[in-house]
Amino acid sequence: DGGITQSPKYLFRKEGQNVTLSCEQNLNHDAMYWYRQDPGQGLRLIYYSQIVNDFQKGDIAEGYSVSREKKESFPLTVTSAQKNPTAFYLCASSMPPIKEAFFGQGTRLTVV
């Protein structure tokens, strides 16, 4: 089946550690996105990529890094510089510039 797969579904991180969230899609979409959602809040854009080997910062990129070496993959690293990383992270893909986006099931990251 075509879709977007995020892993892991739940992730626990110790303070000071870097962690990487996986996002893979087989929809042949050019654009991929990472969003963060805090309880009771909307989605905030972290990074997005419209093409392989290119990506742009979103509204809250500080403390995060990404790579886009393959069309299918857009991993997100939450670094120790991110002071409050506990949140629900959502990955999406679309065919820009005007097509709808499809989401993975999300990763819940908790700092312990």
Next chain:
Amino acid sequence: RKEVEQDPGPFNVPEGATVAFNCTYSNSASQSFFWYRQDCRKEPKLLMSVYSSGNEDGRFTAQLNRASQYISLLIRDSKLSDSATYLCVVPGGSGNTGKLIFGQGTTLQVKP
């Protein structure tokens, strides 16, 4: 002015009621718009796309007012299962950069 703005609600309505949500956007160059539904602790799922003046799908109608830069979502004959958060999405944001901008969402609670 925020790029995409929604009334967060919550909207509490009885079963069978008609309810409407509005979403305002700042980028007058935006060509397409989307409504997503998000259930608690789940990923957003596409509800409707709006490319011209509006779209209708069963009990759901989306309308676009380009002059006033808002889109609306009308739900007729509300069901208990319609209880969710409804997210307005405008591709491109300011300057039509290709990124997807989400409103903060409007919460709907349908009561028996």
